[in-house]
Amino acid sequence: MNILAIETTGAEASVAVIDDKGEVFMEGSDQKLNHLQNLMPMVHTLLTKRGMTIDDLEYIAVSEGPGSFTGIRIGVSSARALAQAMDLETISVPTLKSFLYNVPEYKGVICPIFDARRSQVYGGAYRWIGDGEFTEVVPGAAYDLHELLELLEAAVQPKQEITFFGDGILPYREQIIEWQRSSLNDNIRVRFAEDGVKLQKASSVARLALEIYRAGAVKSLYDLKPVYMRKAEAERKLEGKA
Amino acid sequence: MKENQFITLGIESSCDETSAAVIREGRDVRSNVIASQIKVHQVFGGVVPEIASRHHLDNINTVIYNALEEAGTKLKEVDLIGVTYGPGLVGALLIGLATAKAMAYALKKPLVGVHHIQGHISANYLEHKDLEPPFMALVVSGGHTNIIDVADYNHYEVLGRTRDDAAGEAFDKVARVLGLGYPGGPLIDEAAKKGNAHAVEFKRVFLEKDSLDFSFSGIKTGVLNYLNTQRLKGEAVNVEDTAASFQLAVMEVIVAKAVMAAERMKKDRIVLAGGVAANSLLRKMLKEACDKKGFALYYPSPVLCTDNAAMIGCAAYYKYQAGLADDFYLDAYPNLAL
Numbered sequence: 001m002n003i004l005a006i007e008t009t010g011a012e013a014s015v016a017v018i019d020d021k022g023e024v025f026m027e028g029s030d031q032k033l034n035h036l037q038n039l040m041p042m043v044h045t046l047l048t049k050r051g052m053t054i055d056d057l058e059y060i061a062v063s064e065g066p067g068s069f070t071g072i073r074i075g076v077s078s079a080r081a082l083a084q085a086m087d088l089e090t091i092s093v094p095t096l097k098s099f100l101y102n103v104p105e106y107k108g109v110i111c112p113i114f115d116a117r118r119s120q121v122y123g124g125a126y127r128w129i130g131d132g133e134f135t136e137v138v139p140g141a142a143y144d145l146h147e148l149l150e151l152l153e154a155a156v157q158p159k160q161e162i163t164f165f166g167d168g169i170l171p172y173r174e175q176i177i178e179w180q181r182s183s184l185n186d187n188i189r190v191r192f193a194e195d196g197v198k199l200q201k202a203s204s205v206a207r208l209a210l211e212i213y214r215a216g217a218v219k220s221l222y223d224l225k226p227v228y229m230r231k232a233e234a235e236r237k238l239e240g241k242a
Numbered sequence: 243m244k245e246n247q248f249i250t251l252g253i254e255s256s257c258d259e260t261s262a263a264v265i266r267e268g269r270d271v272r273s274n275v276i277a278s279q280i281k282v283h284q285v286f287g288g289v290v291p292e293i294a295s296r297h298h299l300d301n302i303n304t305v306i307y308n309a310l311e312e313a314g315t316k317l318k319e320v321d322l323i324g325v326t327y328g329p330g331l332v333g334a335l336l337i338g339l340a341t342a343k344a345m346a347y348a349l350k351k352p353l354v355g356v357h358h359i360q361g362h363i364s365a366n367y368l369e370h371k372d373l374e375p376p377f378m379a380l381v382v383s384g385g386h387t388n389i390i391d392v393a394d395y396n397h398y399e400v401l402g403r404t405r406d407d408a409a410g411e412a413f414d415k416v417a418r419v420l421g422l423g424y425p426g427g428p429l430i431d432e433a434a435k436k437g438n439a440h441a442v443e444f445k446r447v448f449l450e451k452d453s454l455d456f457s458f459s460g461i462k463t464g465v466l467n468y469l470n471t472q473r474l475k476g477e478a479v480n481v482e483d484t485a486a487s488f489q490l491a492v493m494e495v496i497v498a499k500a501v502m503a504a505e506r507m508k509k510d511r512i513v514l515a516g517g518v519a520a521n522s523l524l525r526k527m528l529k530e531a532c533d534k535k536g537f538a539l540y541y542p543s544p545v546l547c548t549d550n551a552a553m554i555g556c557a558a559y560y561k562y563q564a565g566l567a568d569d570f571y572l573d574a575y576p577n578l579a580l
Contacts, residue, residue, distance in 0.1 A: 040343045232296065
């Protein structure tokens, strides 16, 4: 059994295959934001390197979002089209949760944040609790940064370390450090993820996809939906007027 | 369905229509499913790119499924996938493209990217089974106003283009200021039928002598100025008369230039295409002008004038026949030139 995992929600795209034993192989691109052009050639390279063809795949998994709206759509439409052409089922993988698999041994709180502009982030917080189980510390959503930090502050346990991941580190690093300094909760210890694990990775998407498959939560391509976590700007403005 | 007949799956998502079509042997439309977003965007008074992209993604797989069902075709029987790769809204284009690329890869079938305008012109091949190039094409739509010398199925030369607004854009804007709503083309066409086209004299903009280019921003301003003047004078505006007068002024210029182009290039056939090709006045005036010159006029039925995937499938077929296919690096080009 092989699952193809597609990750196009961030600046760098990657694809991975995972088998039912959990052995995973990834192919990435350092070409930024050219996912439409590069995705299928990247899939081809991955399969060729593994001595596989597209016909060896049984499920198509995709990083569902949040992230770049365009990136999400490239991933979801490609995954659905592959599934439709080959008559396969799909696996929808929550992008924020996939960061757990970037650091599977980590004991602290994993907090991915993506720059959502307008001083917001798409973020959430999770933590491994042993035996391959994890728990949600803060649910994934679009937050004002301070809002997310308040939720974190209320939720973290004494002496627990929080590591921030994602492209939101870049614009918000100073604010997060400032929050740690000024926090009344002196238990808060902040770290920032290192380069190799900082961003979305198809190998992590594949690992979470395998867990979702094991839990029996695969779905028809027609039920595979993008997770934007935010309405289109024009819709918000319209609702504001009403 | 198969039996050794060449099957093309066409996919179109360049603006606010999600469409998929199955074409047999290049010209035989077995299905042409169109999911229109007109109602979605009506409330915003125009197409909102982010919302269009979201709806394309919501609809595309079902549209393809329905097109195959209606044609009685299985995806495995498809010989070629053709898809619009520009011009258009980039976020909208990429839904069709990502889908077409992934399907072509999975099915191990060739992929052809189609220029949206080449698609519009090809709609005429679907409607008129004997039509072949060369001819003069006039493409008028929400985003385009072009006079094109079509030498062969895959050889185009743009002789005239708009320097500012496309004709369809001018229709949308004027419809908005007249309070008719969106989309402007059919609404102005309808209102104009009840109006006097000579009630208001709007300036016809021909640009330099002999130029085949267009400019529609002037007449749009002309309508605005007229409305303001009437308001200042405290005089009522007759919406039907204004719509009819505006429409006549636009169409006179378009028809005159199309005929001028055909004469200049010694073509005796004019092919009309694009969303505005469904406009009843344009069809009537162009027919009269062609009759006077002894030119033949071709245009598609209204469903093939609008953005649709059948025309894209047809254009893809002729590109593929000429040995033109694309690889899986095919990208979206919002400002693709013909």
